[in-house]
Amino acid sequence: MNAFNTRHDAANARQMPVKGRPLAAILIITGGLAALALAMAAATAIGAADIRLSTVWDALFRFDPELSSHHVVRDLRVPRALGSALVGAGLAVAGAMMQGMTRNPLADSGLLGLNAGAGVMLAVCFAFFPQTPYILLMVYAFLGAAIGAGLVFGIGSMARGGMTPVRLTLAGAAVSALLTAVSEGIALMFRVGQDLAFWYAGGAAGITWPQISVLWPWIGVSLIAALLMSRSITLLSLGEEVAAGLGMRTRWVKTAGMLVVLILAGSSMSAVGSIAFIGLMVPHVARFLVGVDYRWIIPCSAVLGSLFMVLADIGARSVNPPYETPAGALISLAGVPFFLWLARRRGR
Amino acid sequence: MLRSKKEGKRTAGMFAALLLVLALALAACGGNNNAGESNGAASGSDNAAGGTNGGTAGNGAEQEEAANPQERTLTDALGNDVTIPANPQRIIAPYLEDHLLTLGVMPAAQWSVPNGVQDYLQAAGLEGVPTISYNLPPEEVVSFNPDLIIVNSPSLVQNDLYSQYSKIAPTFVLSDETTADWRAALSKIGEVLGKEEEAKAALEAYDQKVQETKAKLEGKLEGKSIAILWLTAKQFYMVDTKTASGAVVYGDLGVNPPNIMTEIPEENRASWNPISLEKLSELTADYIFLVNYEEGQTDSLIESDLWKTIPAVKAGHVYEMDKNRSWLYSGAIAGQLVLEDIERVLGE
Incomplete structure (x- = not known):
């Protein structure tokens, strides 16, 4: 089905000139940003603690450090909403770029060995350095993601004939399987499975200001880089020969692109754990709405990804209050049926 | 014609895959019940x-x-x-x-x-x-x-x-x-x-100890509520009224559980109820007994500003119970140690 779709996409691309739908895209971006603003406001107002809107307003603009409700808004809800938005954008754009560059419609950052790499690093931290501060855990998770991606690229490009999408996918699957086995082994030996499982479930509940301050420059810069590269991604998505024929230095673009993906996905994941499906689904939705031009797909993915993640996080705390439901699970629950529907529609 | 045939095949394939998943799930559920059949033949x-x-x-x-x-x-x-x-x-x-x-x-x-x-x-x-x-x-x-x-x-x-x-x-x-x-x-x-006699004697001795503790704390627990919290891996858990130290404090001593516990419908409670810092901000309990597995963690949740605005914390009524104590365990010995701890802390 995978190969079938790829061929189908390529056929599509050949049949019609690469044409986006700028009008739709602009509508989505402006409307999406407005919706995002509303959603973030809602995220600040909704939560386990019962806090009135007027109190929320006071907390933001007339902060009283003595009141716990003000701390709830400022120290928990605002960073959580901001973090969700950042991470949603990061994951969605990373997925869009992966799909464009590898021409694999099922590509997302998990395929690069990022999740598995981060998982191993976290397992090691939980098992051997249980006192590691959380902010450092984030750094280690990122390092692990980088190692995982490094392994995948190393193996993928070692083969004769260089790196191809298929090789990369296979290397990603193999390396992920290996790394996952290692982290599960560590989890079993040292009984840190539960800590790991929590991380794998994913969620924005624990995001704090220090994490945001580390996150936003990386994600911000990478998002801008992704936008600047979007034209090259569109060309790559037509096939490497086409891109090279048009005078593009494909190797350079692919390396830079993968670096952007690594930073976006790695830093997002280190903050919220492995959240599947945003990276896979959102770019598809964007492509469905605005056409195949990545100059529009990438910004739309960013906006839709943010919006989706913020909404999922609101869901995470409202489904079964006062308990938190893992946002990752909610996203998959909502995402899978939609995605199947979309896949069938596109297949027609 | 060709297309519709393909379509039919795919639908059939999907259906088959679904069936397979179902079958696997059923098999996994059925597999567990056999343990009882094999009889304790060993004499x-x-x-x-x-x-x-x-x-x-x-x-x-x-x-x-x-x-x-x-x-x-x-x-x-x-x-x-x-x-x-x-x-x-x-x-x-x-x-x-x-x-x-x-x-x-x-x-x-x-x-x-x-x-x-x-x-x-x-x-x-x-x-x-x-x-x-x-x-x-x-x-x-x-x-x-x-x-x-x-x-x-x-x-x-x-x-x-x-x-x-x-x-x-x-x-x-x-x-x-x-x-x-x-x-x-x-x-x-x-x-x-x-050893039925010994068991009975031990239960009586325990109940005796409960009565003694109650007598010693006479008047000190009236109208007060106590929260028992366990902090591990960035997450607070509220100990339920029927579990470990919860059974002792709420069951045997008859102390009121905290407001944020009674707000949860009984059928939704677990032995260890995960509770977010946000919900915890509404805690009105007079005393907090805290089993802290994050000791020495510099960015622990109990270092947060929000934790410090909780009334019991402000009043200095947080008692950290050593990991080596028995607050997370059940039994006659565990219960008596819990009683001793309470008596020591609140008895003066």
């Missing part, structure tokens, strides 16, 4: 192994049992007829050591996980007793040459493990309901070991 013939390297095991038990040296057959929670040896010397009863010690019996091996044992029982007599893994690998069980195995949950003898254990020694399985109520578990184990 007292293993007894010979007992005396030789008995060492620390059950010196006290020997004299007690001498009066009543008969093999007995009891039915366990899985319906197995288990022949209990007349005078078991080398008992393995993981995570039930509290009850064994209460009855004056020293186990041949004690429960352990890779990063620890039941700390509070070491001083109570388990110091120096060899450890056995929490999941009872049969090889380890054999190496201790037990003459009686008591298991605290049917889930531990799944997948035909029961027949493996029962070939090593008679194996008695407690139901999860029995284990959840330490009084029932103590009585049951008393019955299995022929």
